[in-house]
Amino acid sequence: MSSSLVLVVIVALVVLLVVVVLVAAVSGYNRLVRLRTQVQASWAQVDVQLKRRHSLIPNLVETVRGYAAHERETLDSVTAARAAAAAAPGGAPDRLAAEAALTQALGRLIAVTEAYPQLRASENFTDLQRELAGTEDKIAYARQFYNSAVQSLNTAVQTVPTSIIAGIGGFRAEPYLDAVGEERADVSVRF
Numbered sequence: 001m002s003s004s005l006v007l008v009v010i011v012a013l014v015v016l017l018v019v020v021v022l023v024a025a026v027s028g029y030n031r032l033v034r035l036r037t038q039v040q041a042s043w044a045q046v047d048v049q050l051k052r053r054h055s056l057i058p059n060l061v062e063t064v065r066g067y068a069a070h071e072r073e074t075l076d077s078v079t080a081a082r083a084a085a086a087a088a089p090g091g092a093p094d095r096l097a098a099e100a101a102l103t104q105a106l107g108r109l110i111a112v113t114e115a116y117p118q119l120r121a122s123e124n125f126t127d128l129q130r131e132l133a134g135t136e137d138k139i140a141y142a143r144q145f146y147n148s149a150v151q152s153l154n155t156a157v158q159t160v161p162t163s164i165i166a167g168i169g170g171f172r173a174e175p176y177l178d179a180v181g182e183e184r185a186d187v188s189v190r191f
Contacts, residue, residue: 028165035153042146049139067119081105
């Protein structure tokens with residue numbers, strides 16, 4: 001083989017290698033963008049469900065207030081916790097503490113209602129409580145979906161070769177939505 005033919009083959013192989021590396025880099029970058037977008041969309045779903053819960057709470061508080069006027073401290077704590085959660089910054093880690101406080105306040109409100117059989121028998125209260133329970137289930141599912149999306153992104157950000165592309169592209173691992181405060185405590189069931 002002539003030296004010029006060898007040179008052409010080497011150049012062709014180098015060009016082919018560069019093209020393969022570029023295609024892999026673009027593919028990896030696009031995958032990271034899709035995963036980051038999925039994390040953002042899944043957080044938006046968590047946010048939608050949290051806002052739904054926030055809109056249900058005033059109706060629940062007003063219904064309880066009609067039956068349990070002397071439970072003002074509990075009602076005020078739920079209202080304050082809702083306001084704090086609604087005003088919390090939009091990012092996942094920043095909202096967790098406010099949402100945990102709201103969950104605790106709601107738990108105290110539901111516990112207060114146990115002392116009022118006529119309230120528990122109220123159709124309006126029962127409907128609100130059922131809707132709130134459904135919303136809590138939707139929040140749990142949305143959090144689970146968010147954590148799954150975060151796991152996919154974090155795995156891609158931390159594994160080779162996408163970790164190289166992630167470093168260059170500014171992608172970073174996202175935090176999981178963990179249970180906080182009373183969400184970690186054992187549930188006490190009494191009959």
